[in-house]
Amino acid sequence: MKALMFGWEFPPHILGGLGTASYGLTRGMAQQEDLEIAFVLPKPWGDEDQSFLRIIGANSVPVPGRGCIEFSGRYPDNLVEEIGNYEAVAREIAWREDFDVIHSHDWLTYPAGIAAKYIKHKPLVIHVHATDFDRSRGNVNPTVYSIERRGMDEADHIMCVSNLTRQTVIEKYGQHPDKVSTVHNAVEPLAHPEDFVKHKRKDKIVTFLGRITMQKGPEYFVEAAAKVLEKTDGVRFVMAGSGDMMAKMIDLVAQRGIADKFHFPGFMRGKQVQDILADSDVYIMPSVSEPFGISPLEAMQVGCPSIISHQSGCAEILQHAIKTDYWDIDAMADAIYAIIKYPAMYKSLHELGQEEVNNIRWYDAGLKVRAVYDRVCGRR
Amino acid sequence: MKNICFCFQMHVPYRMKRYRFFDIGQDHYYYDDMATEEYLTWLVETSYLPLMRTIQEMIKLSKGRFHCGISVTGATLELFEQYCPEMIDQLKELCATKSVELLATPFSYSLAGEFDERELENQLEQTSNITNELFGVRPTVVWNTELLYTDELAALLHKAGYKGIMTEGAKHILSWKSANYVYQSAGDPKMKVLARNAALSDELSFHFSDPGWYNYPMDAEKYANQLNALPEGENLINIWLGAETFGVRQQAGSGIFDFLRALPYYALEREMGFVTPSEAIRKAAVTTDVISSPYALTWAGEAKDLSIFAGNDLQQEAIQKLYAVAERVKMCQDKRLKSDWARLQDANYLHQMNHIDQGLTQYESAYDAFINYMNILADFLQLVDEQYPTTIENEELNSLLKTINNQEKEIAQLQGEVRKLKAKKK
Numbered sequence: 001m002k003a004l005m006f007g008w009e010f011p012p013h014i015l016g017g018l019g020t021a022s023y024g025l026t027r028g029m030a031q032q033e034d035l036e037i038a039f040v041l042p043k044p045w046g047d048e049d050q051s052f053l054r055i056i057g058a059n060s061v062p063v064p065g066r067g068c069i070e071f072s073g074r075y076p077d078n079l080v081e082e083i084g085n086y087e088a089v090a091r092e093i094a095w096r097e098d099f100d101v102i103h104s105h106d107w108l109t110y111p112a113g114i115a116a117k118y119i120k121h122k123p124l125v126i127h128v129h130a131t132d133f134d135r136s137r138g139n140v141n142p143t144v145y146s147i148e149r150r151g152m153d154e155a156d157h158i159m160c161v162s163n164l165t166r167q168t169v170i171e172k173y174g175q176h177p178d179k180v181s182t183v184h185n186a187v188e189p190l191a192h193p194e195d196f197v198k199h200k201r202k203d204k205i206v207t208f209l210g211r212i213t214m215q216k217g218p219e220y221f222v223e224a225a226a227k228v229l230e231k232t233d234g235v236r237f238v239m240a241g242s243g244d245m246m247a248k249m250i251d252l253v254a255q256r257g258i259a260d261k262f263h264f265p266g267f268m269r270g271k272q273v274q275d276i277l278a279d280s281d282v283y284i285m286p287s288v289s290e291p292f293g294i295s296p297l298e299a300m301q302v303g304c305p306s307i308i309s310h311q312s313g314c315a316e317i318l319q320h321a322i323k324t325d326y327w328d329i330d331a332m333a334d335a336i337y338a339i340i341k342y343p344a345m346y347k348s349l350h351e352l353g354q355e356e357v358n359n360i361r362w363y364d365a366g367l368k369v370r371a372v373y374d375r376v377c378g379r380r
Numbered sequence: 381m382k383n384i385c386f387c388f389q390m391h392v393p394y395r396m397k398r399y400r401f402f403d404i405g406q407d408h409y410y411y412d413d414m415a416t417e418e419y420l421t422w423l424v425e426t427s428y429l430p431l432m433r434t435i436q437e438m439i440k441l442s443k444g445r446f447h448c449g450i451s452v453t454g455a456t457l458e459l460f461e462q463y464c465p466e467m468i469d470q471l472k473e474l475c476a477t478k479s480v481e482l483l484a485t486p487f488s489y490s491l492a493g494e495f496d497e498r499e500l501e502n503q504l505e506q507t508s509n510i511t512n513e514l515f516g517v518r519p520t521v522v523w524n525t526e527l528l529y530t531d532e533l534a535a536l537l538h539k540a541g542y543k544g545i546m547t548e549g550a551k552h553i554l555s556w557k558s559a560n561y562v563y564q565s566a567g568d569p570k571m572k573v574l575a576r577n578a579a580l581s582d583e584l585s586f587h588f589s590d591p592g593w594y595n596y597p598m599d600a601e602k603y604a605n606q607l608n609a610l611p612e613g614e615n616l617i618n619i620w621l622g623a624e625t626f627g628v629r630q631q632a633g634s635g636i637f638d639f640l641r642a643l644p645y646y647a648l649e650r651e652m653g654f655v656t657p658s659e660a661i662r663k664a665a666v667t668t669d670v671i672s673s674p675y676a677l678t679w680a681g682e683a684k685d686l687s688i689f690a691g692n693d694l695q696q697e698a699i700q701k702l703y704a705v706a707e708r709v710k711m712c713q714d715k716r717l718k719s720d721w722a723r724l725q726d727a728n729y730l731h732q733m734n735h736i737d738q739g740l741t742q743y744e745s746a747y748d749a750f751i752n753y754m755n756i757l758a759d760f761l762q763l764v765d766e767q768y769p770t771t772i773e774n775e776e777l778n779s780l781l782k783t784i785n786n787q788e789k790e791i792a793q794l795q796g797e798v799r800k801l802k803a804k805k806k
Contacts, residue, residue, distance in 0.1 A: 231402050319735070322747055330400055337401040338751040341758075344697030345750060352735070 001373060002036045003029075004099035004116060006090065006109035008073075010055070013045050015074060016211075017294050018129050021161070022105055024188050025127075025369065026053050028362025032370060038097060040112070042086055043073030058089040061096075079108075080143060087111040094119040101125060101373045107132075107144060110151025123156040123376035125369075127183075131168050134289040137214055149173055156376045159183045159369065161292035162313025183369055184317050186362040187297040196278035196302040204235040204340040207280040207304075209273065209295060212243030217286035217309065217326045222249060224286075226256040227333035235261070235340055240276060242267045278302035281346065282339050286326045287312050296321055300357040305349030307335050317360065320353040383655040383663065384607060384647060385574070387449035387546070387620040388435075389523065390428055391489045392420050392456050393728040395742065399752055404759045410720065415742070417463050424464045427627030432470045434626075434637050439479045442644040447479045447654040449620075451523035454487035454507035455723065457514065468514060475515040481656035482511050484519035484542060490725035493528045494676050494686060495703045498710075500524070500533070501540050503722065521546065521657040525727055526678040527576065527620075528686070531567030538571035544661045546620070548679040549575035553671060560614035562664035566672030572661045573671045576620045576679060580607070585625040589634035600642035608650045616660050681737070688737065689730040694750040698730065701757055705764045707774045711781055712767050720760055729753055 005026070009019030026037050030052035037053040044057040059071045069085045076082060090112030104113030104126045117124040132140040132148060152158055152173050158180045160166040166182050169175050190196075206228075208221045218239060225237040239249060239262070246264070253262045268276065277283055283299035283306045290312035297314060299306050300321065308315050309326035322339075324331035338345045373379075397412035438446040450471075460467040474480040486492060487506040492499035508518050521544040522537055529547035537545055549559030557563075559575040583603075587593040595602070607617050622629075630636040644654065655663060681688045690699055702724055709721045731739035732749035743749040768777055 227402065231404075319745070320747075323744070330402075333402070334400045334751055334755070335747075338747075338754060341401075342697060342750070342754050344693040345747065345754075348693045349747070 001034060001101065001370075001377070002038070002099045003101050003103050003373065004094070004097055004122075005037060005039045005103045005105065006086075006112045006116075007039055007041055007105045008108045010039065010041055010044070010048050012047060013073070017292070018106055020294060021129055021185050021292075023049075024186060024362045025365060027188070028186065028364075029366035029369060031363050032366060035370065038099065040090070040093060040109075041073070042071035042082070056093060056097075058086055058093075061089050061092050063088050063092055083108055083111055083147070087115050090115045091119055100377055103127060103369075103373075104151065104155075105129060107148045107151060110147060110154075114151065114154045117154065124154060125157045125159060125372055125376060126151050126155040128152075128158060128160045128165055128169055128291070130291045131165065131172070133168050133172055134165075134291050135215055137288060155179075157181070157372050159372060161185050162316055164311070164313045164316070165291040181368075181372065183365050183372075184313070184360075185292045185294055185297075186360045186365050187294060187301060187357060188362065189358065190301055193302070196274060198279055198303070202234065204281040205238060205279065206235060206282040206284060206336055206340075207238045207240065207276060208284050208286075209240045209268070209276070210285070212239065212241050212246045212249055214245060215288055215290070216243075217288045218243075218245055218249050219252060220286040220326055220329055220332065221284055222252050222256065222258075222262070223329040224284075224332040224336060225262060226258055227329060228336050229258050229261055232337065232341070235336075237262045238265060238276070238280070239263070240265050240268050240273075274298065274302055277304045280304050282307060282336055284332070284336070285309065285312060286324075286332060288326050290314070297357050297360065300353040303350045303354050305339050305346060305353060307332060307339075318353075318356065320349055320356045322349070382608065382610065382615050382617065382652040383660065384652060385449065385616060385618045385620075385655050385657060385660050386447075387451060387483065387523070387618070387657065388431065388623040388626075389451040389485075389620070390456055390623045391453045391485075392416070392423060392459055393489065393726045393740070394455070394459075394723055395419065396729070396752060396756060399755045399759075401755050401758075404755055405762055408759060408763065410756045410759075411723075416459070420459055420463050423624065423628070424460075424467055426632070427624050428467060429464075429470065430632065430637060431623055431626045431640075432467070432474060434640055435480070436470070436474060436477075438641060438644050439474075439477050441641075442648060442654075444477065444479055445648060445654060446644045447481070447656045447659060449481045449483050449521070449523075449657045450474070451483040451485045453485050453489050454503075454510045455489065455726075457507075457510050461514075472515055475517060479656075481521070481658055482515065482517055482519050483521055483523040483546070483657065484508060485523050486525050488722040488726050489525050489728065490722065491525055491528060491686065491689060491727050491730070492725060493524050493530070493533050494690070495699060496706050497533065497536055499706060499725075501536070502710075504537075504540075504542075506722075520544070521574075521661070526680050526686075526689075529573070529673055529677045531565060531672055531674055533567070534565035534571045534573065535567035538565075538568045542571075544572040544574060544657060546574045546576070546618075546657060547671075547673075547677055548684055549578050549618070550677060550679075550684040552684070553673050553677055557669060557671075558611075558614050559618060560610060560616050561667050561669065562616060562661055563667060563669050563671040566670045569670070574616075574618055574657055574660060575671065577618050578679070580617065581619050581621055584619070584636070585621050585629055588630045588636055588639070598639070600639050601646045603639070604643065604646035604650055604652070607647070608652060616655075616664060618660075688734055688739075689727050692733070692735060692746075694733045694746060695730050698733065698750065698753055698757065701754075701761065705761060708764050708768050708777070711777065712764075714767065717760075717763060717767065724753075724757065724760065 007022045011023045040056045042058045094116035102116045102124045106129045132144045210216045212218050277299045283304045285308045292313035296306040306321040322335040395412045395415040484504045486503035527547045559577045563573040565571040565573045676686045732741040733746045735746045
């Protein structure tokens with residue numbers, strides 16, 4: 001079976017979780033021997049790992065009358081125009097390529113998928129990594145919504161990264177439940193887990209890591225930190241990342257009078273991220289709405305106990321993580337306090353969490369995707 | 381002649397309230413009384429009370445030939461007094477028939493048998509004092525929490541004056557032996573051991589209303605035939621159940637109460653009798669066979685040990701911290717502290733910290749249960765520390781306390797003398 005995938009990001013040049021998920025999923029799927037994947041990217045950099053799939057650069061496929069179109073491969077201000085260009089190239093690619101099924105990752109690539117579907121009359125599967133309802137806390141952008149909605153309407157099957165997202169797709173986008181299924185994300189196993197060590201230090205470290213935006217709920221983290229610091233000493237809080245709410249958060253930290261214990265190291269990438277996670281005593285993700293949220297899994301992989309919100313998709317598959325509501329700062333503070341004060345708490349979450357995450361494999365997610373392919377292709 | 385020994389066990393844990401770490405040192409009341417009362421009254425109405433009434437009817441219908449044992453913790457008797465006095469009245473009536481035997485059970489459903497033997501004796505005595513006060517009886521056979529048994533415990537309890545101990549008829553302990561005899565304990569041959577017939581008991585507690593079970597539907601006649609068909613010589617059949625089997629695990633609609641009510645008729649018709657645990661010990665021909673379990677044996681889970689309650693790191697830490705202050709709590713005179721310590725030992729709280737099976741719980745995970753429990757324990761430990769700082773060793777503390785107590789006595793004595801002398805002078 002041959003799959004034509006449309007994506008937007010691919011490691012090592014990634015801007016968000018979409019790239020990581022695309023890589024992990026395709027790698028897991030490539031373990032099925034009778035599956036070939038061609039992966040279309042707006043702008044490949046040339047250093048992508050092509051050992052298990054073939055990458056097609058949209059910027060190197062000439063379109064009649066326009067030649068090769070330039071892409072930024074990021075999320076520029078003229079994003080809608082770039083999506084349109086991507087769709088135009090997709091038509092060309094669909095003519096040239098031979099495939100059985102089309103697989104589009106996230107709304108940026110839905111129009112491209114639909115175009116390919118109508119050229120070769122092959123089934124279209126779309127993969128919902130996020131919806132605009134998650135990104136905007138409910139104030140959806142009508143342009144984005146209409147692109148998403150059309151993609152879902154045209155798709156033969158919709159895969160969501162969590163039941164939470166599946167519910168959004170059914171309720172907010174009016175899709176029939178039978179057409180929507182859940183394929184939870186997984187996490188790439190670490191090549192050298194022994195590289196990550198926790199250094200001995202006097203103070204415990206509680207880390208928040210991600211874009212400092214409304215969606216991630218950073219203010220709840222600050223409030224919980226203030227509660228913990230009211231009662232106890234010997235703990236420091238770290239908010240790594242950057243975003244439009246950063247200045248506001250620095251203000252809030254100052255207002256609560258905890259600036260001496262609360263640190264903003266800025267944006268981190270690659271191994272830096274894993275290093276700080278491995279060195280932390282607690283990782284916290286108080287997201288207001290998180291379709292999946294892969295970072296707690298990455299934290300648990302290096303042995304860091306995680307606190308996540310019930311409003312995160314990954315909460316559905318994790319047992320050995322603490323779950324609270326994103327607004328429940330009392331519960332969050334309580335969990336932080338327990339992990340840093342009660343040794344058995346840290347030990348259990350550290351050991352059992354690691355074991356649990358090591359058993360969540362992309363290969364299994366790949367099998368679920370394959371089952372969907374077989375169904376839409378009428379092979380089962 | 382075959383004898384059936386029915387026993388029913390009742391215990392309701394106090395519901396802990398949501399206790400955050402910032403309550404530590406601020407709030408010293410740990411219980412959600414409303415929730416406890418709500419659950420208790422529901423359980424009494426759907427299960428305990430109908431069961432007790434059924435037993436009363438059975439005694440009456442069989443003209444006093446139906447006998448059985450009841451195990452109820454002291455803490456639960458106190459709850460009954462407070463919220464469901466009708467249960468106390470009902471139990472009084474049952475005790476008055478002399479057909480029902482109350483069993484010795486730790487006061488707060490504690491696993492002290494494993495972690496602090498002195499505390500176990502203490503808790504058994506506490507329950508005994510309450511039953512004596514309410515019903516005028518002092519139990520002589522031990523139903524330890526979760527039927528916990530070790531050889532050492534058996535010996536210890538015999539020394540404390542108990543005649544028998546009840547435990548699980550687990551395969552790995554009995555091996556080729558049958559549960560249907562009275563055994564001697566390897567710890568002390570004078571201590572008699574009764575073993576629960578797990579298979580026949582579980583038929584009622586787990587399978588009774590299961591349409592997929594090969595024996596479904598079960599009725600009293602069929603059950604009596606089954607008991608009667610046991611091999612010659614196996615004359616004691618111990619059917620011991622949690623009381624919530626009736627009305628909760630098997631709902632009233634399944635006919636479980638009618639089943640029970642009809643059973644004495646069919647059993648007596650087949651010339652089988654009913655006994656209480658003490659009667660079983662008294663009546664049974666003496667066997668020289670010995671039951672031995674150096675390690676904890678209980679009726680819990682598949683493993684029939686304490687792994688459900690003390691198997692993971694969370695439970696271990698809680699237990700270790702709780703029992704570390706045993707000495708100090710025993711030394712102190714503060715009633716509130718003593719009673720909180722007893723309540724905190726309830727095995728249900730440990731069960732809630734199990735990752736796989738949390739039993740009866742209001743928490744969403746084992747971690748959540750652990751956090752709440754540890755916060756409460758932290759506050760409690762602080763209170764203990766305020767009484768006796770941990771910087772002083774136990775032994776030193778003991779001698780200091782002795783001096784202080786003796787001082788008071790001495791002062792009282794001297795004052796008495798002064799008074800006498802003064803009186804003389806006049």
